[in-house]
Amino acid sequence: MIEVQGLTKRYGAVTAVDDLTFTVPPGRVTGFLGPNGAGKSTTMRMIVGLDKPTAGQSLIDGSAYANLDKPAQTVGALLDAKGVHPNRSARASLLWQAQAAGLPKSRVDEVLALVGLSDVAGKRVGGFSLGMNQRLGIAAALLGDPEYLILDEPVNGLDPEGIRWVRGLLRALAAEGRTVLVSSHLLAEMAQTADHLIVIGRGRLVADTSVADFIRGNSRVTTVVRPAGDNLPALEEALRRGLEGAGNAGAGVTRSVDADGRPVLEVADVSSDEVGALAFHAGVQLAELTERRASLEEAYMQSTEGHTQYAAGSAPVAQPSAGRHAAQPSQPNSPEVPNA
Incomplete structure (x- = not known):
């Protein structure tokens, strides 16, 4: 079980995670949702010891990540699919990780086959698409055949077949009794993948409930x-x-x-x-x-209203054309939309 207890992370005057408490039990897929800037990635980084909390703690099977005897065989994490050396091949990228964790070389080819990258195992990662990098990141997370999986946006950049494959993989691993924590902004996919939801906003807990109860509690019938x-x-x-x-x-x-x-x-x-x-x-x-009933997306928008840190303004309304001059740039004293 993953236990997050009063977890807080401050960067100067900014509080990224604010007294967050929840548990992730084995045997089910737990979705981790929240708007951009809600603190999801920071929380995941603290769970695996990459960021030090300002207060509180996170435990994996009752221990801090740094105290695990065999971390690679206990926890598999994908937090940044692009965090690999671009000049290394896919096999070489996994091989050094396997050797550092004391894993057999044969495990590298096993996970490459599992994620569908065997045919490009010798190619440089710098030439990979985003979806291929995601598959490589998932392969790295699975190297140690871990009991815990922590995945940040694992389906980002994948095609429909790849998304369906990840869904099946996560559900199969959870069915084996493993603990799976996964974040995603693809809410329709999360509705088909997750059994339980942890929803945060501005670093605070918004909901800790099943998918069905979350939709029921945040939508009308x-x-x-x-x-x-x-x-x-x-x-x-x-x-x-x-x-x-x-x-x-x-x-x-x-x-x-x-x-x-x-x-x-x-x-x-x-x-x-x-x-x-x-x-x-x-x-x-x-x-x-x-x-x-409303979809998960509609329920999510309802539950996180007021918890969004970065919200876009209303789209500008196009004015009727008054000839060729209507398309000219605005004058210096007129209001303009800032660059995105």
């Missing part, structure tokens, strides 16, 4: 219902009357149309079970009954 035939008015009346009778008069019932242009009713904050029961008691046959 909407039930879409469509009656058979021309019974929309009867169903609407039945729902309004039934919700008022159940003391749920605040639930909204609105008319809408689906993707095929058919009229439907949308009932906010009421489950499909409740809507179905009301329709049944009213004797209205249903053609559709669907419960919709």
Whole structure:
């Protein structure tokens, strides 16, 4: 188990991580989420001993990383996929790491095959794409066949096949009882990969919960219902009357149309079970009954509102063209958007 206890990191007047406490148990994939500048990478670096905390501690299997007898066989980490010598080959980059950790040379070729880099093992890393560097970084993390994996943005730059492969790998390793902590900004992918979420903002804990509970707690449910035939008015009346009778008069019932242009009713904050029961008691046959919840991305945006350190301003609104002069640069005294 990874234990983070009151972890704090300050750089002068800036607090990057602020009294952060959470645990990462074995046997599941734990997603580590937060806006840019939230302190995710700093936290991961402190867990593996690359940064010294200002206060608090992080423990791996009850010990600080520096006190582990065989760190490479205990923890595998990918924190910077580009942190390799560009003039070394992929095999040479892994070989020195294996030798430093006392691992057999055969393990290098095993992990190269595992990540799909066997055919380019002799090529210089400086010519690798971002996705290939990611695969090499994952190979390095897996060299010691570790019980703990700490990966910072492992799917960044990978194609869809590569992302799917990483998803399967992480879930398989967790199923073996290993401890997996992974950060990512690809929230749709994280929704398919992670079992549990640690969400931070401005260095502080925002959420420590399962993916399902996180979405449920940070989004509203909407039930879409469509009656058979021309019974929309009867169903609407039945729902309004039934919700008022159940003391749920605040639930909204609105008319809408689906993707095929058919009229439907949308009932906010009421489950499909409740809507179905009301329709049944009213004797209205249903053609559709669907419960919709927000995606992980929508729930994440809701939960981290106010915790974002770097937020872009609104995009400038294009003004109607007034001829060729409309495209000319602004005058010195007019406001301009700074360079990104």
